[in-house]
Amino acid sequence: MRPRLRFVAWLAGLGLLLGALLGLAGAALWLDLDATERAALLALPEGRGALLVVLGGLLLVPFAVLLRIGLAGYPEAAARLVEEVDIIRRVNSGHRLKPAGARPMRRLARALNAFAEAHGALQQEVKQRIDEANAHLEQEKNRLAALMSELAQSVLVCNREGRILLYNSSASLLLEPGAAEAVGTPVGLGRSIFAILDQRLIVHALERLRQRLAQHSPRPVANFVTARGAHLLRAQMVPLQDARGELIGFVLILEDITRSVELNSRRDALLLQLTEGSRAALGNIRAAAETVQQYPQMDAEQRQRFGAVILDEAQRLSQQLQQTLARHADILRPQWPLEDMLASDLLLALQRNFATVLGVTAHYGGDDRPLWLSLDSYSLVQAMTQLMGALANACGVREVELELAGEAGFARLGLRWNGAGLEPEVLHEWEERPFSLGGDDPGASTLREVLERHGGELWCQTDHAAGVGRLCLQLPIIEPQSQPAQSSPAHGRPVYYDFDLFSQPGQTPELDERPLSELAYTVFDTETTGLAPSEGDEIISIGAVRMVNGRLLKQECFEQLIDPHRSIPRESQQVHGLTPELLAGQPGIAQVLPLFQRFAEDTVLVAHNAAFDMRFLQLKEEQTGVRFIQPVLDTLLLSALVHPGHNPDEHRLEQIAARLGVQVIGRHTALGDAMVTGEVFLRLLPLLAERGIHTLRQAREASQKTFYAKLEY
Structure with a gap:
């Protein structure tokens, strides 16, 4: 009272x-x-x-x-x-x-x-x-996090129900919804993997894992191929077991095989094309040759005519093969895992290897030109080191000058020395000589095979007048793949508005009885053109952050500016700093709300003074076809519930944050306010538990009895 x-x-x-x-x-x-x-x-x-x-x-x-x-x-x-x-x-x-x-x-x-x-x-x-006792454990956790973040493979860890417990950045990038699937579910802790990948395939793979575990298979692994938008993914599933051997979850290792499948399909089509296209020419050649063989007494003119047929068909077949090889060189070249590398870094690696392995001094002054190459740097450096060793033995070269030049889409790397040059025949012989990559098979590769993998060429030059020899290695320049920028998780309004928080259609008895600590939440906030949605005010920004297992997942955020297609009063601009110029060209509310709905699905919504924000969303249902039916909790009502003796001003977001020890950052931005609201909500949970409020139903029913909830809307 x-x-x-x-x-x-x-x-x-x-x-x-x-x-x-x-x-x-x-x-x-x-x-x-x-x-x-x-x-x-x-x-x-x-x-x-x-x-x-x-x-x-x-x-x-x-x-x-x-x-x-x-x-x-x-x-x-x-x-x-x-x-x-x-x-x-x-x-x-x-x-x-x-x-x-x-x-x-x-x-x-x-x-x-x-x-x-x-x-x-x-x-x-x-x-x-x-903290001292947990230092070692934290160190192990950091090692695991670093390992996961740096893995090139896409890795997700899920529990038995398919909820994501852990994932790395590669998985987030690989499974990010594309333009053709703009409302696809993003990867996030606590989300269901079944909303991201085909549930039937995952369930079938889990059944195979259970069978192999029951059969005590030494390596229980299940594999399947699935699609995600325009990408084709190969998935490897590995079981997670508890101390008793029970299946408690699984690890998914994903690989994008779209490119390799495309190359294989093109290679098969090319093989079919070459087979069908060569059949007629080969038939003509065979017929002419058999005729000449069967009639050895034919006169010279006829023999010459059949020879011309054989020559024409052979030339046509040779020309066709050359054109095909030139047009489809990318799929005929052996596939090999390559990495992006600067040409200058390759020369520095050669400089170090020549000195440490061969004792050959290589001078290189460095080059600032960003010439990017796609390389298997280890095999290329080993092959060039063997070539340098052969050159040192044959020509007595103990000192070389490394050169770098870029021209017409190619990087030209040169080895220049004073003394006798190298004959092309000797270089060709060295190109076919097998060399070891340090494995069990000493003849695994040749220099020619390494060059073919990289689409490179190698030749020698000799300047007899200057007494200088040179080896030139030419490699194609590429455009490095840039990583997409990672989004950084980083006014007075009515205290109530015309929206009933306590009658959401998505509230179910099962959800109502779940403890607050076990629920997944989406904490959100909006910035608007004004305070009267029924009079035409619009949302101009939505910010949200997910909360799972009592943790605010600051890396899983939603933040989007919205063009309201109407003017913004100056007093509103002074509060949130969003000007018409800043919002011009941003997507409209009809494009943003489906994305936000997908982000917030299967969670309880949390906001401060939630009825205000929910009223704006409710008024857009007819225009966008998007309805937010999940339960809603309001930190304004929860604060009034746990602190009934405080006056109304002490239930403003800033006052609650100060009282509960929450640092306010980014106030009056949608994402900043959502972050503060999330921290406040986390600190309210133990105070609610102190008053016997443990479940969602108890929180909703207790909120209904507060002073603010009894105000007439």
């Missing part, structure tokens, strides 16, 4: 008590009087009724003053102390009580502050010991 209502109730009760006491005293006096005295007493108040009422009211004034002082000094001060002690104990140990009320209550507040200081010091000591 609010303090003012409590005071009125106490005052009414005191009035009734005084009236009852006076009534009892008057009744006793009346019974003791005789008839004459009673008549005189009844005649006494005649004409003095107003005076008696005033005197009665004045009699209540001192009692009311004393009662108000007593309530403020003791019960109200005690209730506020209880609320603030809960904040210190459960949420913000740095919070301190403000002494108020009667002298004993102020002394109690100061004593509690002293106790809080001692308690905080003990907490700090315990925290320090826990």
Whole structure:
């Protein structure tokens, strides 16, 4: 009950008590009087009724003053102390009580502050010991996180129900919804893998894993191929088991095989084309040759005519093969894993290898030109080192100059030395000589094979006049693949609005009974052109962040500016800083809401003063066809629930954040406010649990009883 209502109730009760006491005293006096005295007493108040009422009211004034002082000094001060002690104990140990009320209550507040200081010091000591004890565990976790983030493979870890527990950046990039599937579900902790990949394939692979585990297979692995938009993915599923060998989850290792499948298809089509296209020419050649062989006595003119047929068909077939090889060189060349590398870095690697392996000094001054190559750098450096060793033995070269030039889409790397040059026949012989890559097979590759993998050419030059020899290696230049930029997770409005938070169609009995700590949330906020959605104000920004298992996932954010296609009042611009120029060209609300709905699916919505934001979303249902039916929790109502003794101004987002020890960053931006709201919500959860509110249903029902929820919309 609010303090003012409590005071009125106490005052009414005191009035009734005084009236009852006076009534009892008057009744006793009346019974003791005789008839004459009673008549005189009844005649006494005649004409003095107003005076008696005033005197009665004045009699209540001192009692009311004393009662108000007593309530403020003791019960109200005690209730506020209880609320603030809960904040210190459960949420913000740095919070301190403000002494108020009667002298004993102020002394109690100061004593509690002293106790809080001692308690905080003990907490700090315990925290320090826990941090020291967990240092090794944290180090192992960091190693795992670093390993996952740097893996080139796309890796996801899921529980038995298909909820994502862990994923790396490669998986996020690989499974990011493309333009053709703009409303596809993004990867995120707590999301279902079945909303991202084909559920039937995953369930079938899980069944195969269970069978292999039951058969005690030494390597229980399941593989399948699935599609994600325009990409074809090969998936390898590995089981996760507990100490008893029970299947508790699985690991998915994904690989994009779109390019390789495309190359294989093109290679098959090319093979068919070459087979069918060569059949006629080969038939003509065979027929002409058989005719010449069967009739050896034919005259010279006929023999020459058949020879011309054979020559023409052979030339046509040769020309066709050359054109095909030139047009489809990318699919005929052996596929090999290559990496992007600067040409200057390749020369530096050669410089070091020549010196350490061969003792040959290589001079290279460096080059700032960003010439990017696609290389298997290890095999190329090993092959060129062997070539340099052969050159040193054959020509006595102990010192070379490394050169770099770029021309017409190719990088030309040169080895220049003083002395006799190299003959082309010798170079061709060296190109066919096998060399070892350090494995078990010493003849695994030749220099020619390495060059073919890279689409490179090698030749030698000799300047006899200057006495200089040179080897030239030419490799195609590529455009390096740039990684997409990672999005950084980083006004007064009505306290209520015309929207019923407590009747969402997505609320189910099963969801209502789940503990608050086990639910997944989307904490969101909007910035708008004004405060009156029913009068045409529009959303101009939506920011949201996901919360799973009591953690605010700051890397899983949604942030989008929106073009409202209307003017923005200057006073609104001064609050959120969003100008028409900044919003021009941004997508409209019809394009943004489906994306936000997909981001927030299967979660409970959380916002501060949520009815305001939900009203804007509700008014766009007909235009966009998007409905947000999931349950909604409001940190404004939850704050009023756990701190009923605080006045309305103390339930503003900034005030709650300060009270609960949340640092406010990015205020009046949609994503910034969503982050602050999420931190506030996390700190409200233990305070709700302290009041016996553990499930979603309990939180909703308790919120309905707060003062703000009872206001007429």
